[in-house]
Structure formats: C-alpha cells, structure tokens
Amino acid sequence: xxxxxxxxxxxxxxxxxxxxxxxxxxxxxxxxxxxxxxxxxxxxxxxxxxxxxxxxxxxxxxxxxx
Amino acid sequence: xxxxxxxxxxxxxxxxxxxxxxxxxxxxxxxxxxxxxxxxxxxxxxxxxxxxxxxxxxxxxxxxxxxxxxxxxxxxxxxxxxxxxxxxxxxxxxxxxxxxxxxxxxxxxxxxxxxxxxxxxxxxxxxxxxxxxxxxxxxxxxxxxxxxxxxxxxxxxxxxxxxxxxxxxxxxxxxxxxxxxxxxxxxxxxxxxxxxxxxxxxxxxxxxxxxxxxxxxxxxxxxxxxxxxxxxxxxxxxxxxxxxxxxxxxxxxxxx
Numbered sequence: 001x002x003x004x005x006x007x008x009x010x011x012x013x014x015x016x017x018x019x020x021x022x023x024x025x026x027x028x029x030x031x032x033x034x035x036x037x038x039x040x041x042x043x044x045x046x047x048x049x050x051x052x053x054x055x056x057x058x059x060x061x062x063x064x065x066x
Numbered sequence: 067x068x069x070x071x072x073x074x075x076x077x078x079x080x081x082x083x084x085x086x087x088x089x090x091x092x093x094x095x096x097x098x099x100x101x102x103x104x105x106x107x108x109x110x111x112x113x114x115x116x117x118x119x120x121x122x123x124x125x126x127x128x129x130x131x132x133x134x135x136x137x138x139x140x141x142x143x144x145x146x147x148x149x150x151x152x153x154x155x156x157x158x159x160x161x162x163x164x165x166x167x168x169x170x171x172x173x174x175x176x177x178x179x180x181x182x183x184x185x186x187x188x189x190x191x192x193x194x195x196x197x198x199x200x201x202x203x204x205x206x207x208x209x210x211x212x213x214x215x216x217x218x219x220x221x222x223x224x225x226x227x228x229x230x231x232x233x234x235x236x237x238x239x240x241x242x243x244x245x246x247x248x249x250x251x252x253x254x255x256x257x258x259x260x261x262x263x264x265x266x267x268x269x270x271x272x273x274x275x276x277x278x279x280x281x282x283x284x285x286x287x288x289x290x291x292x293x294x295x296x297x298x299x300x301x302x303x304x305x306x307x308x309x310x311x312x313x314x315x316x317x318x319x320x321x322x
C-alpha cells in the first residue's frame with residue numbers, strides 16, 4: 001500500500017505499523033515524533049498503530065533553529 | 067535581587083539564551099554556545115528528511131544545555147499546538163517557545179493566533195514561553211493566560227535592528243509578574259546590554275552570533291553585555307540632567 005510520509009508517497013506492506021514505517025524511512029530511533037492525520041502518536045503506541053493507505057504521516061525531529 | 071534567572075521554578079545561572087539557528091556548522095555552533103555560557107537553547111521541529119542540522123541534539127546533550135523547542139514556521143494556533151505536542155514527544159520536555167508568525171516579510175507574531183495557541187498549550191500542561199510583539203497589552207494578556215515568560219521582540223527576527231521601542235519594553239517590564247526575555251532583533255552587544263538595562267530578565271538571540279564573522283567572539287561579547295546590562299540595572303543609573311554638573315571640586319574648595 002502507498003502511504004504519504006513527509007509529503008512523499010511510500011510503498012509499505014499492508015498492515016504496516018507506525019514503527020515499521022519509521023524503520024522503512026530510516027528515521028533515527030530517538031528525538032523523533034510522529035503525527036498521523038494531524039494527531040500525535042505517542043512512542044508507546046508506535047508498534048500498535050496500523051497505517052492505512054489514506055493516512056498522512058509526518059515524521060519530525062529537532063533541527064537547528066532560533 | 068537574586069542573580070539567578072528563574073522560569074517556572076527552574077533556575078538558570080546564565081541570563082543569555084542562545085538559539086541554534088543560523089550556524090553554518092556544528093563545530094562552530096559548539097564554540098559559540100560554550101563562549102556564550104548559555105544553559106538553554108532553542109531548536110526547531112522539522113521533517114526527518116530535511117537536510118542538515120539533525121546532529122544538534124547530540125551536541126546539546128554532550129554540552130549539558132537544556133533544549134527549548136520552538137514552534138517556528140507556524141502560522142496558525144493549530145499548527146503551533148501540533149508542533150509543540152510533537153516536540154514534547156520527540157524531546158521529552160513540556161517547555162515550548164511559542165512562535166506564531168503572521169507573514170514571511172515581517173515574521174511578526176500574529177496576536178490573535180498567539181493568544182489562542184497560548185491558551186490551548188497552557189491548558190495542555192505546557193510551560194509556555196511566548197514570543198510576542200513589543201506590545202504591553204498583549205504581554206499582559208499572555209501572562210494572564212498562564213504563560214511562564216513573555217518574550218517581546220526588539221525588532222523583527224533576523225534584522226539586527228536592535229530595540230526599536232525601548233519604552234514599550236520598559237512598560238512590559240514594569241507590569242510583568244513573569245520573566246521578560248528580549249527576543250529577536252539583537253544585532254550587537256550594546257543591544258543586549260540595553261535590553262538588560264531596560265529591566266529584562268534575560269536575552270534570547272541567535273543570528274547576531276551565528277552570522278557574525280567570528281561567532282565565538284560575538285558570543286563572548288553578548289555574554290559580557292548581558293552581565294554588564296544586568297549589573298547596571300541593579301546598580302541604578304544616575305538621573306539624566308540637561309545641564310552639566312561638575313564632578314571635580316570647585317577651585318575654592320567646595321564640592322562640585
């Protein structure tokens with residue numbers, strides 16, 4: 001299935017979880033936050049929240065900024 | 067008066083908060099942060115695939131500097147609230163520098179969205195440090211909503227125009243019951259000193275240091291300026307006089 005992650009369509013296996021999406025994107029393990037359809041998914045739930053093709057996922061981390 | 071800065075019950079030995087924005091490299095940033103003596107610094111939240119700057123967290127952890135995430139890039143209260151919540155998840159802190167700007171040309175805070183976001187974030191348990199216009203009324207409203215600090219601008223972000231309306235900063239200071247942190251517009255050391263002389267509790271700056279020819283040297287200058295302005299404020303300046311007043315004794319021996 002295709003899921004929109006950080007503005008790009010990405011191919012993920014059916015039933016992929018947030019945790020699996022992070023892995024597929026090569027995101028760092030710490031210092032990252034995830035929003036699915038505009039709502040924060042806490043880290044404790046990454047392994048259980050299953051993504052759907054209609055989902056929009058944002059993966060954010062801290063960068064330099066004033 | 068205590069020499070330590072207290073925000074929401076947390077104490078800081080330094081009254082200079084240096085942001086990480088604008089630094090060209092991590093090594094240069096590290097030298098500047100160390101020279102500034104800052105104990106808390108800002109970071110922004112961006113997509114993980116955005117190029118550059120993601121090693122900053124490791125650096126701050128190594129230097130033992132507190133991380134203050136900002137909501138830079140937000141145009142609406144909804145965007146700012148989501149960014150703050152994501153930052154809380156990613157960085158395990160409920161502190162946030164709330165920044166909601168109106169447009170790209172001025173980067174001035176949007177007061178309506180700012181108040182809305184501040185209210186939501188305070189209700190959600192955040193310690194909110196609100197970047198605001200140099201508007202005494204708005205600052206009072208933000209404090210009333212429960213913000214832990216108000217951060218009025220000296221002039222628009224990145225302009226280096228200094229403090230354009232010192233009297234407004236003094237008005238904000240005069241009525242504030244929470245720390246006032248001058249944020250944005252500092253161009254050089256005298257701007258930082260002036261902020262403290264006007265009664266601000268701290269100064270937040272980034273590009274004045276990171277985009278200086280010698281960032282570490284400018285960071286050191288800012289550190290000295292903040293300390294100098296703080297001491298001058300506490301020492302109590304002499305009143306301004308229109309006419310001269312001799313500081314040496316008269317020739318006949320009377321004191322001048």
